[in-house]
Amino acid sequence: MMKKYLLSIALVAISAKAFSQDAPLVHANVDSPYGVCDPEACITLTASLENIKETTGYDVNQITYQNLYPYDGGTVIPPVDDDVFGPAFPLGFNFCFYGNTYSSVYIGTNGVISFNAPATGNFCPWQFNTAIPDAAFPIRNAIYGVYQDTYILPSGDGINGSYTIDTNTQNVNYYTGGTAPNRYLVVNFNKLPQYSCGIANLQTSQIVLHESSNIIDVYVKSRVSCDNWNQGNGLIGIQNAEGTLASVPTNRNTGAWSITNEAWRFLPNGNDLSATAFQWSKNGVVIDSAIENSLTVCEDVPGTYDVTITYTDCAGIAGSVTATSSIQDDSVVLEALAEPVDLSICTDVETAIFDLSSNTAIILGAVDPMNYEVNYYNSYQDALDWNNSNISNSALASYMGTDGEEIYVRISDITGPGCAVVKSFTLEIEPFTVTPEGDTEQDFEAGDTLEDLEVDGENVSWWDAPQAGNELPATTPLVDGTTYYAESENENGCPNTENRMAAERLAVTVTQIALGTPEWTGSKFSVAPNPVKDILSVNAPQSIYSLEVYNLIGQRVLNASPNTPQAQINLSSLAAGTYLMKVGAGNRVKTVKIVKE
Secondary structure, three states: OOEEOOOOOOOOOOOOOOOEOOEOOOEEEEEOOOEEOOOOOOEEEEEEEEOOEOOOOEEEEEEOOOOOOOOOOOEEOOOOOOOEEOOOEEEEEEEEEOOEEEEEEEEEOOOEEEOOOOOOOOEOOOOOOOOOOOOOOOOOOEEEEEEOOEOOOOOOOOOOOOOOOOOOOOEEEEEEEOOOOOOEEEEEEEEEEEOOOEEEEEEEEEEEEEOOOOOEEEEEEEEOOOOOOHHHOEEEEEEOOOOOOEEOOOOOOOEOOOEEEEEEEEEEOOOEOOEEEEEEEEOOEEOOOOOOOEEEEOOOOOEEEEEEEEEEOOOOOEEEEEEEEEEEEOHHHHHOOOOOOOEEEEOOOOEEEEOOOHHHHHHHOOOOHHHEEEEEEOOHHHHHHOOOOOEOHHHHOOEEEEOOOEEEEEEEEOOOOOOEEEEEEEEEEEOOEOOOEOOOEEEEOOOOEHHHOOOEOOOOEEEOOOOOOOEEOOOOEOOOOOEEEEEOOOOOOOOEOOOOOOOOOEEEEEEEOOOOOOOOOOOOOEEEOOOEOOEEEEEEEEEEEEEEEEOOOOOEEEEEOOOEEEEEEEOOOOOOEEEEEEEEEOOEEEEEEEEEO
16 A cells, blocks of 8 residues: 655635624734645735724715614713703724814714714704705714604603603613724614604614724614604714715615614725834744734744734824734644555456445544545546546446556545645455365374364364354364364455355364374273263273363363373363363373263
8 A cells, every 4th residue: 555645735815803894993914824735835924904094084884783782781871851962971092083083072862973062051953954964064073873853851841742761771871892902982872762752663773983993883773753853854974073074874864764773884985094013923932023014934834923013093193903823734634534445355357346435434534524525546646636537436336446456545625725635545356265275184193283284275264064163273182083174264355265156165084193002992991971961981091190171162171180090070060062081091192072961
């Protein structure tokens, strides 16, 4: 069997922290291979600063509505009056809006956030009827989401309807979260009635401001137009301080419209804010010379690479973000796969049918077979090239092969960069083993065993019957007049047959020969009764110094040393069956077969 490895390199671009609508964050992006097929090949990692632009203008895109942030649990604007702005709320971070930087905001109860202080006390205007941009709009330099005349007092004013709200759950509240440089402000307008329309339809919406990226999200769970007040007007959008620039979703400018479960994102679309510095490290160790946006490594590639990017935000304040890329040697898993086994078939002809696919399960073992493609080839080069000359899947289970033919199998990892390994195995055709050769009548001396008989054949075994029966150990003592049966089998297990006929065994009958002294005569030697139930009597012409009883697998089960020409041995402890007994008397040893009833 031989084994050959195919190693190639494939680079797959991935992002260390992908931008998604769920996380509009400033982050470092790394295009890198996540796996390599050759750990010594060169790879290049390239980093960039993502999702940070000047706020000179905005794009607005619809995003999937999700409950990413709770609608309650924040600081509540106390319901002491309707149509009010809360006091200036310090964000704890800088937020850029239409080219200006702010550290605090004003939250109005009518669904609006303004970066300007209220024009009149803490009054939040409720009446509007023009579309934005509008230099005369009542609230500018603001985020509208949804701007409408909501009502936050616990009870009505007695003029425009009397209704009650539960300020524990129906309120305007706000909170901050996250960690620098990606903190956020969440402002909730939760389950609020509209003025003059009572509690038939409650209004719930949310505005989220994201640090560094300066992205604005508006989530609207429910907005129903109150057509009998202020013309049912509502507004989603943003507008600069002068009222000259605005960004508004389609059909969501000032007007009487109703929606549920809708969300919009306002993305700054000005110039990119450039990174000011890069620093790379591998496995936690800083690479002093790696201070560019790309890093090329040409040896010992696998490892964990980090890049820290420093930048200056729109307020002129330095910040930094880090990205990580873990690169692994994908060839290791392939090299650890099991080797295919050589396939053997017993036949008398030159070709045979083999099931090549039986090696697939052996090679893949416990790994997920869905992650790999396995192809069989007649040539190593074809397997290396991964071309279309592979043996078809329909032919694998009934492949017509020849003795000594080599098959190449390519295992490709289809989940990573395309690493592959090529292994091989051999087809072997073994002829059927013929009947062993030897004399069918052989002499033996006392104490000889089956291994002393002379028989030619491969892996000869001995049996007590011409077919089936019991296999006998080679150490089995020979018994005078007994016939033993020899069977052979080649190394690959092909049975003992000729021309594919029924299995044959060589019958060998043995005769004990004298050891230089006269043979015991029947009148001087006896073993009786045979078959025997318990007490067996043995008579010999000389003093019996040893009686040894063996089972048919060569184990001694009883022995005695009577030292007298007439002896007895008790077999009552033995199970019924056939046994061999060696009788040692004078200078002779004789083996006899006895049957225990």
